[in-house]
Amino acid sequence: MTDQLKLENQLCFPVYSLAKEIVNQYRPFLDKLDLTYPQYLVMLVLWEQRQQTVSELGEKLHLDSGTLTPLLKRLEQKELVSRDRSKTDERVVCISLTGNGERLQEQASKVPEQLINSMHIAVEELETLKICIQDILTKINQHKK
Amino acid sequence: MTDQLKLENQLCFPVYSLAKEIVNQYRPFLDKLDLTYPQYLVMLVLWEQRQQTVSELGEKLHLDSGTLTPLLKRLEQKELVSRDRSKTDERVVCISLTGNGERLQEQASKVPEQLINSMHIAVEELETLKICIQDILTKINQHKK
DNA sequence: TAAGATTAAATTGCACACAATTTAATTTCA
DNA sequence: TGAAATTAAATTGTGTGCAATTTAATCTTA
Secondary structure, X not given: OOHHHOHHHOOHHHHHHHHHHHHHHHHHHHHHOOOOHHHHHHHHHHHHOOEEEHHXXXXXXXXXXXXXXXXXXXXXXXXXXEEEEOOOOOOOEEEEEOHHHHHHHXXXXXXXXXXXXXXXXXXXXXXXXXXXXXXXXXXXXXXXX | OOHHHOXXXXXXXXXXXXXXXXXXXXXXXXXXXXXXXXXXXXXHHHHHOOEEEHHHHXXXXXXXXXXXXHHHHHHHHOOOEEEEEXXXXXXXXXXXXXXXXXXXXXXXXXXXXXXXXXXXXXXXXXXXXXXXXXXXXXXXXXXXX
16 A cells, blocks of 8 residues: 555645534534534624625635525525625625624624633644644645636 | 634634645546545545445544445445445445455555645645644544543 | 344435536626 | 627535434343
8 A cells, every 4th residue: 555545644634634623613602603614704704894795705715606605695594694786786796794793793702712712722732733724825825826 | 803703813714724725636636536535535544444334434534424325325336335234233334445446546646746746835844734733633532532 | 032222324404615507797899 | 889708696516514313233131
């Protein structure tokens, strides 16, 4: 067996596992907000800027309309966001926080700390990992045209 | 806005982005093998040991039968694996590589190197990241009973 | 040993993620 | 200016990932 093909020797599997594990760690806390993890990410972006187009959300989250359109319809059903065609360009759909959507931020503000506590890992170690990952993501993106 | 709620200040988003990015980097190479990324992971595990139960695969890949059963049926349709009930315990399903499944390893052996080249990142840096992630995964798992 | 508990897969249902295509609006430029 | 190109979302279809439930087999133990 080629060593390179061994699961343990590949980077991809730890990254894939950690990503799933983190989402699973979030689940109990996000369940209380009635949000999925990708929905939570969309809300994070909207809490930074309360109105954005579908494209802007997609660019920040690296998601396309095939993923975002149904997700945003679900957030609309929960009355956390509203979806309106732009007046100046009818192709564009503007997503805005509703009052409920804004108020949810209060509850969500406790999530990051809850999560860090639940993972039992030193903040410094998480910070190191974050910087390492961001560094690699930057390099990957540099080499995309 | 709470700083902790800012997307850029959270670890979760870079991990989530990197995991998706890595799967996307694999895609062109795995397309040539007619495998999805999770199917590739299953094949990696089977190339290490040509016969395993669904539970054993699930334990190594952190996947349950709800995910594995349909995935394995697709690998069976492609004639890469066979699925047979255990003779000694009819509850258990044994997954075995077929001849085709074994032969695919030859082609797959080039994938890891192709991937590293396509990412334009130093092997040392990837290795550092891998160790860092595995370390954190270990700690998370320690605190799960 | 027979009822109840446990276990392994399968099934069901929901929500992404992404490729490919479609639809509708806007832009470009010949 | 009007046809062709481009753009933004939506739609369609496939394949995960996971919770919850179901089914069938095996184990436990009173």
